[in-house]
Amino acid sequence: MGSPMRIKAGSEEYPLYLAPGLLAAAGSLLREQGLAGKVLVVTNPKVGALYLSRLQAGLEAADFIVTTVTIPDGESYKRLDQLTKVYDAAVACRLERDSLVLALGGGVIGDLAGFAAATYLRGVKLVQVPTTLLAQVDSSIGGKVAVNHRAGKNLIGAFYQPTAVLSDPETLGTLDQREFKTGLAEIIKVGLIGDRELDAFLRQESAAVKQQQIGALLNIIRRACAFKARIVDEDVRESGQRVILNYGHTIGHALEAETDYDHFRHGEAVAIGMVGAAKLSVALGLATPELTQATLDLLGEYELPTAIPGLSAKKLMTRMAWDKKVKDGKLRFVLSPDLGKTLVKGDVPPEAILAVLRSMGAV
Template identity: 45%
Template structure:
């Protein structure tokens, strides 16, 4: 089992990574002074496969868990769904030391984390991510949220988990499309922080797509370490942490502009990274070969490079609802070279319009 430490003072926690460790969740949770009541939140797809395993491991460790499954998909990150979970927590009698466990992908993690952050003004939160995207990204760093009809993740909090347990074996049941979606975030880490890791991803592409467990463990561990290093320096996205949003400015507009249905998050991020690379090039920051490297790697992992069914004008309207808009200006994360990014709030409107037209 690999362990990545996230050092955030009193909010520090460990990420445990390994094949077949889902059954050890109960024992890992026993190290904390939790009370017996526990709420396990999953979606109907993941819960049907792994819900019983998690409930049993918690029972064997002395917990009294209740499993609640929500509808799969981004639309579950809604106020109404959160209210359903609050009701379940109240009915079960969860107190301030009762853990809420997120068993699922990024949607479940965001939703359950938001409920954990706000129920009784905060109860213990455990992340058990089952998608590659959640394992390398949304389960690390403490950003939890629900959506609003006008934008994604606009209602949320920074709330760190007390434990993250990543079982690489669960990826065997992950649909290929979801595997590719997670790889978009893995690619992002190489682009923003580690040129050698970016080259490793490309060199090991066949092994990654063949689900080689050793390679998967390596890329998950490295991705978590990169994000942890950034979060340790900036836990609340005030400065450095903004770089983690490379590709996400356009991605969130794509997701909202297409009703959170046409593209999953990783696919939207892939298109957004191409868009950000193009903005970087047209701003004179990145050479053409940088854009080519970004696009080539995205293609290698079967991810999209353009949007269908959403106009450039519609995307532009959603850009202004992005969380990184300060004083009416968008903070763009731009690529200087592989492994090096910069934050810019001075991107001319004509460049934004040109790029949006190019990706639609």
């Protein structure tokens, strides 16, 4: 399988394995990490039907004792009552401190199972087995775990690092195109804000990426994970530098919230948000118009949305004011002075934001 990438998060460190065919090998890899005993696999019906038997066979061949709990599919189930199901299953199979909770699925399962692992017995070991592109490059690393509250997304959560991450890009073959592209948006973000080689690869090798050629996938996933891991290590609890990962997210979150989370996939909203961030950078005299064009070109190449479909600019502004990135009542934006660079601006004039939103189709 090759040697894993080591992800550091402050004083903690864990391996990230990235290779095709990893699911079946999960049992032996976890044994190599010195893990043994009980595993509570958390998954959903769709992912479970596709991948559970392969994973489970490998785990059992390595003498793990496997129990499974299935959560219905969808963001709306990332909530407290579903968490109770995981705790109930953990009690029923007598999970112990050194037992494992294994999240098999996309970001929804990863976040929910991760929060269960962080809290059950004040913390049992967590293994992330992400099966969406978004989860492989974003949610499975960095240690943010959470469930939603009806008042907002991810309101109940923790910072809890996994013991290992096993990413098998072969699982992406069953992902529908829209989900694949939502993950690509986060990878594009990394290219735009901090990895010029990744950005160049995405532009030059777009055919291979779109055809999901395994070599291209491995390259972009590895680079995106390495970038995120580096930022997280510098700022594990998101009190400083880590905020740059939210490039495009201030407008993106507002778009998601304003459309009740059922119009945009997260990456689509972030794609539009990145155009907004580029335009705002230009409007404030921080960047040249080439930044906007380069952003539009790349997102266009991957057929990601770049305009706001007729939503109220004022309502989007109100949503932004509720964003977690607001500090002392002032809107803080992650902006970009040039490709590959970011800066955080704390006093962005509301009129400038309104003008950008309107220039992108908001009314």
